[in-house]
Structure formats: C-alpha cells, structure tokens
Amino acid sequence: MPLSSLLLPPGTLRDARVLLWTRALRAFGDGYISLLLPFYLTLLGFDALEVGIIITATLFGAGSMTLGVGLIAHRYRSRSLLMAASLMLILASVALTRTSDFWPLLLIAALGVLNPASSDVTVFAPLEHSMLAHAVTPQSRTALFARYSLIGSLVAALGAQAAGIPALLGAWLGLEPKAAVQSMFLAYGALGAASLLLYRTLSPAIEVPQDARRAPLGKSRKIVYSLAALFSIDAFGGGFAVQSLIALWLFQRFELSIATAATIFFWTNILSAVSFLVASRIAERFGLVNTMVFTHLPANVFLILVPLMPTLPLAILFLCLRSALSQMDVPVRSSYVMAVVSPEERPAAASVTAVPRSLASAISPTLAGYLLTLSVFGWPLVICGALKIVYDLLLLRMFSAVKPPEEQR
Numbered sequence: 001m002p003l004s005s006l007l008l009p010p011g012t013l014r015d016a017r018v019l020l021w022t023r024a025l026r027a028f029g030d031g032y033i034s035l036l037l038p039f040y041l042t043l044l045g046f047d048a049l050e051v052g053i054i055i056t057a058t059l060f061g062a063g064s065m066t067l068g069v070g071l072i073a074h075r076y077r078s079r080s081l082l083m084a085a086s087l088m089l090i091l092a093s094v095a096l097t098r099t100s101d102f103w104p105l106l107l108i109a110a111l112g113v114l115n116p117a118s119s120d121v122t123v124f125a126p127l128e129h130s131m132l133a134h135a136v137t138p139q140s141r142t143a144l145f146a147r148y149s150l151i152g153s154l155v156a157a158l159g160a161q162a163a164g165i166p167a168l169l170g171a172w173l174g175l176e177p178k179a180a181v182q183s184m185f186l187a188y189g190a191l192g193a194a195s196l197l198l199y200r201t202l203s204p205a206i207e208v209p210q211d212a213r214r215a216p217l218g219k220s221r222k223i224v225y226s227l228a229a230l231f232s233i234d235a236f237g238g239g240f241a242v243q244s245l246i247a248l249w250l251f252q253r254f255e256l257s258i259a260t261a262a263t264i265f266f267w268t269n270i271l272s273a274v275s276f277l278v279a280s281r282i283a284e285r286f287g288l289v290n291t292m293v294f295t296h297l298p299a300n301v302f303l304i305l306v307p308l309m310p311t312l313p314l315a316i317l318f319l320c321l322r323s324a325l326s327q328m329d330v331p332v333r334s335s336y337v338m339a340v341v342s343p344e345e346r347p348a349a350a351s352v353t354a355v356p357r358s359l360a361s362a363i364s365p366t367l368a369g370y371l372l373t374l375s376v377f378g379w380p381l382v383i384c385g386a387l388k389i390v391y392d393l394l395l396l397r398m399f400s401a402v403k404p405p406e407e408q409r
Contacts, residue, residue: 009144011137015206016144019128019135020151022082022195026124027152029188030115031159034243035265036166037116039251039258040181044100048248052369054102054109055244059121060362061112063355066123070351078127078347079202085123086196089113093189097182113192116244120152121361126350133338133346134206138406141338142288145331146280150273153327157269163262208344217348220341223402224349227337230395231353237387239364240380241303245372246319253376254312264316268323279328287407288336292329293396297389299326304385307378339404 008016041051069081088111095108108114115122129145136144166180175183217224243265250256250264275295283291302322309315334350341349368380 009136009140009147011140012144013135013205015202016132016135018198018202019132020148022124022198023120023128023148023152024155025191025195025198026115026120027155028159028162029191030120031156031161031265031269032163032165032184032262033114033159033188034116035160035163035247035258035262036181036184037114038244038248039163040178041105042251043178043181044105046102048252048369048372049366050102050369051248052245052365052367052372054106055116055242055365055369056239056362057106057109058112058114058116059239059242059365061110062115062122063112063362065112066126066351067355069123070126070348070355073127073130073347073351074208074344077204077207078131079199079207082124082127082199083196085113085127086192086199089192090189090196093185093192096185100178116242116365121354123351126354127347129334129338129350129354130208130347131202131206134208134343138339138404142280142283142332142335145335146276149327149331149334150276153269153273153276157266157273160262160265160269163265164259167257167259208347217345217352218342220345220349223340224337224345224352226398228353228355230391230398233394234388234391235361236364237384237391239361239384240368240387241384242361242365245365245368245380248369249307249372249376249378249380250315252372253307253378254315256312264319268319271320271323272327275324275328276331279330279332282328283332283335288332288339288404289396289399289402291332292336293392295325295328296392299324300385300388300392302385303388304382307381336404339406340402 008014038051038055041054046054065085073081092108092111092113096105099105099108113122128148132144132148133141162184166175166177166184169175169180169183170177247261247265250261256264279291279295282295286294299322302318303326306315306318306322309318337349337353338346364380364384368383371379
C-alpha cells in the first residue's frame, strides 16, 4: 500500500499532501520557537511582564492579520496569500537576530507570523483549512483534518526537542547562548522559505472558483459570528496558558533547564498527536459538537489541578493528562466550521472563526505575565481552565442541534 493512501483518506485530492507538508514544516519551527522565544527574551534581560507583552503582540498581530485576510480572501487566490505570509515569516525571523531592544522586538512580534503557542494561531491555518475542505469529500473531511492536526502535533513535538539544540551548539562549538538561539531563528526563516516553494506547487483545484467568489460571508453570517464569539471565550482563556507561558512558569516554579522543558513538551505534543486520530473516530460515533465538548471538559479540570501539585512529577503528570484530551477538539472544530457554511464562504469563515485564537487571546499573556510576577503559584493555568469550561458548556447549549450534513439523517 503506497504511503499516500495511508496519509490521505479516500476521496482526497493530491494537493492535500502539499498542505500536510507545509503544516509539518511550520509545526517543527513553532515547536522550538514557542520555547526559545521566552528563553531568548529572558537572556536579553526582560522580566515576565515584558515577555508577556511581547507574546501578546504576537497574538494580536496574528489575529489582526487573520481577520484582514479573511475579509479579502474572496478576492485573491489562497495560494498567493500563503506565499505572501511565508515571505513575511522569513523577514521576521531574520529581523529577530538583528535587534535586542524591546520596542523593535515588539514591532517584529506584531507582524503576526510568529507563533508562541503549541497550536497554530497564525494566518496560515485558516487559509490551509479552507483549501483542505475543497480537497476532500464530506465523508472524509474530519479524517483529513485529523491527519493535518496529527502531523502538526507530532512534528511540533520534534520541534520542541530541537529547542535543546542551542545548548548543544554551546557545548560543541562554544557559541554564546544568545548567538545559538539566533541561529535557530534563522533556521525558522529557512522553514518559511521551504513552505513558500511548496505553496507554489498548489493547483487551482482546491481554490474557490473565480465566478463563485462573492462577499466574505452571506447566509452563514449568523452561525459564523456566533461561533467566533464562543471561540473568543476559549481563546481568551487559552491565552493564559500558551506553551511559552507554561514554559516560563515551569522555569520559575521548578527552575527547569530549557532542555528539560523541551523534553516535557515533546511528550505533551506526542499525547496530543495520538488524540487526533482517536477524535475522528469518536466524532463519527457521537457527533462533532459532542466530541468537542466532552473531551475538552476533563482536560480543563486537569489543567486547573496542575498548579496545585506539590512536586514536578505530579505537575508533569497532569500536564500530560491534559494534553491527551485538550486538543481532540482541534480537527473536529475545523471540520465543523467548514461543514456548516457554504463552499464559497469557507475562506472567510475559517479566518473569522480563527481570529479569536489570536486576537481575543492577545490580552491574556500580558495578564498572565503580570500574575507570574506576583506569584509562582500558577494562577494563569487556573483561570485558563475555568474560562474554557464556560466555553464548553455554552458551545453544547448553543450548537448541539446545529449538525453538519453528514450527521443529518
């Protein structure tokens, strides 16, 4: 059996394989950037509040760019927009190595292409989601999104391990920590260049046809805006516990090295990856909305318990339990959004519902950074879990009766 048949579910166009490759490249870079960025900023002498502000800028910039692209996506080919975003990522990566002052770094962060989270919160994700939905049949849509998320999480786990490379470069080549981390930023730019070349190979078959491109949103506006509002709650809560801030908390609470933190996040990403394939099977049996809610609720309880743990092994255990469940909703949510809107609305719907993952969460890291300057208890994790539980219950109440076509019998 060829490898492509294992990666791609039945009824999937070959262009989807290109998008799986670009997701993998981006995930590898994001895996180590989310750990090295706060570490690098502490090397430059910034405190937790300043780190939180810069992470806020990355999320605010990503949200602003995603919203802007969503409003104009119906006018342009998604391939062109993805290539432009890749070019911006290359420029931002190089710029990170050229300055160590707060305000220039804040400006670079605000460009919106850097990712401080373990999941993809940048403009690339909604554009790729729209193209993936055009590359697959409705019956295989959730399975394809599960593979997309699986690859992202597995490769992000490897990327998290790569965060230990600067320490190796220091031991083998005698590089100063700052220079070693800067070399990883340049590698991030190289991954962006490779993605740009791959995007050039995409065909028009997975684009919205020119004659079908209309206003950003039409008959599905109410559903999309309602989902976006709910996702805002989820994203605002999630901003208190993005991977960069969890890493910062571990550095403070347990005085971990960057190499140890990299190993922890390698395994949490592995657990998340395994959960994606399980999620698609659960969704087939219980429905998309039920899968989103009833896997997310216990994960948020586990997160609330993390800062209550008195020792590092127990804290890691609950982080791992949370990771085994918390990301199951990711492919299911993406599939659901694409299912409940018309094909021509998918680029706008993907962008508008993805904006909360960046824009609505932009304030949270600053608040979390401030809380971490007051106490190392881990209040941001408690707040994150509580807000996400509120989101889960509201989603179940408002959308349990709104079913995608494949669930309507």
